[in-house]
């Protein structure tokens with residue numbers, strides 16, 4: 001690759017490539033070496049991508065190449081020709097649990113504890129109300145990560161009103177001191193969507209449970225990006241979305257995890273006919289089904305589920321641990337390139353440098369961040385802007401390479 005970069009007969013590469021002897025040149029060589037040694041590099045072929053440096057997979061994952069054909073088949077054959085028979089013969093009815101079991105190993109859960117369906121927002125509602133009901137009498141407070149993604153806070157507040165609780169926003173770092181005998185449930189984002197901080201799931205879970213409360217983790221920015229260990233750390237309930245690092249497509253259905261030990265007592269606030277023990281019995285009284293299916297509500301959105309199921313095939317033979325290792329290497333390298341290229345003081349890094357506290361994104365504070373991101377996108381580097389002054393870059397190790405990371409930092413420095 002370094003040969004190509006210096007080769008004047010490849011005008012495109014030469015034009016985009018740094019001049020020999022510069023910091024850019026040595027980082028470009030390092031990038032090529034890192035790409036050559038990267039065992040996950042070949043996975044990029046499992047996606048539909050182009051020349052754009054796509055650093056927004058934490059908002060909308062790229063399209064896995066297996067999706068279009070599978071969705072076309074579900075539409076043309078299963079729906080078009082088999083019609084209603086597909087509910088049984090094409091496995092439509094069981095899709096929420098079947099796809100849940102595909103997600104389970106990615107978040108460290110044994111089978112039978114995850115269902116897919118509805119949005120993350122709706123699943124936050126099921127999980128928080130469910131957690132308050134599981135916590136039992138005498139607990140009337142819900143603690144919420146004070147920096148939470150807004151929808152979680154709005155829904156927790158409504159869930160509190162419905163269950164006679166109050167909501168108290170608390171910094172995640174103080175949860176261990178703030179959780180107490182009145183706390184029913186604690187809702188925490190595993191990774192802060194804005195700055196990319198990764199919270200310590202094992203210690204927060206242990207502290208919440210030591211106070212007799214239940215913890216609900218929102219895994220939107222960690223599922224598919226890093227090992228979560230839901231079962232290992234004894235998490236009570238969790239939710240997450242599938243259109244970010246799981247690449248399930250725009251508006252892909254979210255997931256709900258209810259630990260097996262809670263399933264028999266889990267009392268969903270949205271009991272629908274799909275959560276009934278005998279859905280086709282059409283009975284007036286509600287009898288909840290056992291297991292993860294209790295988290296279902298109504299008819300599953302099969303076309304979105306089909307896209308998600310095909311998307312999850314990109315994980316065949318891939319471990320989350322290897323993805324995590326590459327994610328840290330990518331974000332380290334991006335920070336190194338930014339430090340080398342961007343004029344001192346022009347941006348400040350909001351993402352923790354400590355690996356144990358870093359998700360799979362880098363957030364940079366920058367004046368004119370909105371205009372800077374618009375210009376980056378015009379120049380083929382796609383991240384996103386979060387008001388008021390944050391440039392956010394997400395790194396999906398399944399399809400982002402080191403040369404792209406170097407190019408993104410270089411284009412950023414040009415724009416700045």
Ligand SMILES: *Cc1c(COP(=O)(O)O)cnc(C)c1O
Nearest residue numbers: 119120121149189193218220241
């Ligand atoms: C992306 C995200 C959501 C999105 O919720 P939807 O209901 O899918 O719109 C919720 N919570 C967090 C923490 C997120 O990062």
